Amino acid sequence: DTAVSQTPKYLVTQMGNDKSIKCEQNLGHDTMYWYKQDSKKFLKIMFSYNNKELIINETVPNRFSPKSPDKAHLNLHINSLELGDSAVYFCASSQASGGHYGYTFGSGTRLTVV
Amino acid sequence: TQLLEQSPQFLSIQEGENLTVYCNSSSVFSSLQWYRQEPGEGPVLLVTVVTGGEVKKLKRLTFQFGDARKDSSLHITAAQPGDTGLYLCAGEGGIIQGAQKLVFGQGTRLTINP
Numbered sequence: 001d002t003a004v005s006q007t008p009k010y011l012v013t014q015m016g017n018d019k020s021i022k023c024e025q026n027l028g029h030d031t032m033y034w035y036k037q038d039s040k041k042f043l044k045i046m047f048s049y050n051n052k053e054l055i056i057n058e059t060v061p062n063r064f065s066p067k068s069p070d071k072a073h074l075n076l077h078i079n080s081l082e083l084g085d086s087a088v089y090f091c092a093s094s095q096a097s098g099g100h101y102g103y104t105f106g107s108g109t110r111l112t113v114v
Numbered sequence: 115t116q117l118l119e120q121s122p123q124f125l126s127i128q129e130g131e132n133l134t135v136y137c138n139s140s141s142v143f144s145s146l147q148w149y150r151q152e153p154g155e156g157p158v159l160l161v162t163v164v165t166g167g168e169v170k171k172l173k174r175l176t177f178q179f180g181d182a183r184k185d186s187s188l189h190i191t192a193a194q195p196g197d198t199g200l201y202l203c204a205g206e207g208g209i210i211q212g213a214q215k216l217v218f219g220q221g222t223r224l225t226i227n228p
Contacts, residue, residue: 004156031213041200041221043157048213055213090156094214102147103216105156 003027006091006106021076021109023091032074037088081113116141118205120219128227135222137203138185144206146179146186151200193226
């Protein structure tokens, strides 16, 4: 059983399109995240949800909209895709309640905007 | 803004050699985590260090957290080809309503040649 699963694995789309990436975790974690990894492998936080509530919202264009229907799912919708959005997007989850437990990452979605 | 700098960014050595990767910051972190990422996969947590001066061992890998909790190192003894990968350090800036906000270093790409 995959702990954090993302779909799709690869996404190639044209500029201006709207696309969604889905994420599900079966670990029972309360907190989920979206990170963006650029071509130099630098990982930067985008959003975090705790039990369906938005907690962290970094400086991300409002074309990106996360949605958490329940605490096991965190989806990312991107409107009007731009070339600069090309990157690998990682979903992750962590146990809350103050412990330094670290993240469990999904295997990533490689988004290519052409 | 909290930043983490890893060095070296690239390291290629022969099997059997020892190596050390450094992770430095001017900021204090609640904890420091080390991840390893394989191509096409998400980062996988190796260890979390929490207390200043803490040393943790994971087989041939030794992790140390600086006394002031601003830096960390990863030492690998007798490196093997299976150690090849991207090593990422991540500092936990704090927990916000259950969400751990991690700041990642830019990574060290390690290649162990047989």
